[in-house]
Amino acid sequence: MQNSLDKYYDISLNNKDIKELNKTQFENSKKVTSQYELDNVEKIICWITGLSAGLVDAFFVTNYKNLSTENVTKIKDNLHLKDTGSINNAVDNRIKNLFSQAKISELEQKFKVPYDASSSKNLSDYVSGLNPKTHRIQSLGHDPILGFYYGIRDILSGQFTAIDNAGDLITQSITGNNAIGMNLFKAIALQFGHLCSDISTPAGLPIPFMSQLLRLKEGNVEGFSYNRLIKNMYAKGYNFNHLLSMSVPALIIEVLTRLSYFVYSLSKGLSFKESIPINKVKLDKLLFNSYLIASGCNGVKMIATNGNIFAFNPVLWAGTLRYGFTEFKRYLKNEKEVERHKYVFEIYKQNEAELDVSIEENIKYYKQNNVG
Known part of the structure; x- marks a missing residue:
């Protein structure tokens, strides 16, 4: 049986x-x-x-x-x-026409900053390589992102921070600066206004963080140090405008x-x-x-x-x-298999719970009807 x-x-x-x-x-x-x-x-x-x-x-x-x-x-x-x-031409021309020459001059006068030296002529410490064509990539205050640290710091401290041809960071005080003692919010406004005054100029602003590549001291490309190569790229149009087109x-x-x-x-x-x-x-x-x-x-x-x-x-x-x-x-993390395993086991747990409920209902039914 x-x-x-x-x-x-x-x-x-x-x-x-x-x-x-x-x-x-x-x-x-x-x-x-x-x-x-x-x-x-x-x-x-x-x-x-x-x-x-x-x-x-x-x-x-x-x-x-x-x-x-x-x-x-x-x-x-x-x-x-x-x-x-x-x-590239369309973006470059559009940005360069954001402000007229008269407006650029007005902004430059209104938003003067201590880190805008275009040469070492009036500086106490000589910065090798600093010139009108490349001073914005050497002066860290002109960086569209890092400038809101270095530029604001220079404004509040009345100083000029730049990288020279040797890749060294040079910080020096600027005499006759009227921004010392300015509160933070005014310094931010001054920084933003100065960047606006530079964005439509022929050289434009540098690509964010590109200035940090000037600090590379080892290696060269066809006799050009990385420092000189980066400056040459910027002078030939590899700037913030070009970044937008890219x-x-x-x-x-x-x-x-x-x-x-x-x-x-x-x-x-x-x-x-x-x-x-x-x-x-x-x-x-x-x-x-x-x-x-x-x-x-x-x-x-x-x-x-x-x-x-x-x-x-x-x-x-x-x-x-x-x-x-x-x-x-x-x-x-093997995320695919982990998620698959988790999903399948959730289904099994759900089926097991449904089965338990079904068994409980059957037992309850048999007891109520005195079956077995």
């Missing part, structure tokens, strides 16, 4: 049960792992956005055909960023990728909230691949111009590193 009932108590799984269980587990896992993977449509989105940004950079920011194949260390007119690309391809990637993600997510039946293109795992992967493709195009552009530094677009490479670092962290 016992043997005849064994089949009713046998809870082992046959091959069909195992296949069904594996299929269910795969489908449940796919709901999580799919956000770490790109389907064919999403891969096409990456290629379209990445190539679009890369081509815009190659032909419109600085057209590779207009860039000399000689190194920027050469002193030649054709090694200037002027007229190298339609986007940001256009990155803007194309950000806008097209996020918009495509939003539309495609809605088309797959996701809710509006789930489709919002902010802080999503798959969106980060899309952006990384798009930036990687665009950076690859920029690399080809540099090869085509024999390594001309003006062909280099740091904004695209920075985007690749930013999203690449995020992807690398997820890889190290």
Whole structure:
């Protein structure tokens, strides 16, 4: 009798049960792992956005055909960023026309700062290399970001902080400065006003943090120290205006990728909230691949111009590193498998809870009806 009932108590799984269980587990896992993977449509989105940004950079920011194949260390007119690309020219002209010459003169008089010396003529300590063409990249107060530290500090202290040709940081007091004793808020306003007075000048403002490269003391490029190379780049137009034009391809990637993600997510039946293109795992992967493709195009552009530094677009490479670092962290944490494991076990726990409730209800039913 016992043997005849064994089949009713046998809870082992046959091959069909195992296949069904594996299929269910795969489908449940796919709901999580799919956000770490790109389907064919999403891969096409990456290629379209990445190539679009890369081509815009190659032909419109600085057209590779207009860039000399000689190194920027050469002193030649054709090694200037002027007229190298339609986007670069449009951005540069727009910024240089923000203020008229009369308005620039008015701003310069109104927002005088102690760190604006264009040469060492009236300084107590000589700063080698300081001249009207490159004084803004040497004077740390002119940095669009760091200037709100160094510049404000110089204003409040009545001093001038600069980097000389040797890469040394020189700080000295400026006599006759009227800003000493000024409160912080007025110093911030003075700093902002002075940067505005410089942004529309022919040389413009330096790229944020670029001045810190002047402190590199080891190494050279074709006999040019890094210090001299950076100053030469700035004098030839590699400035804040150019940074904005180099940001256009990155803007194309950000806008097209996020918009495509939003539309495609809605088309797959996701809710509006789930489709919002902010802080999503798959969106980060899309952006990384798009930036990687665009950076690859920029690399080809540099090869085509024999390594001309003006062909280099740091904004695209920075985007690749930013999203690449995020992807690398997820890889190290094995986030995909961790989340899959967590999701599947949550389902198992939910099923177990439902089964417990069902058993309790059956026991309650049998007791109430005196069954067994």
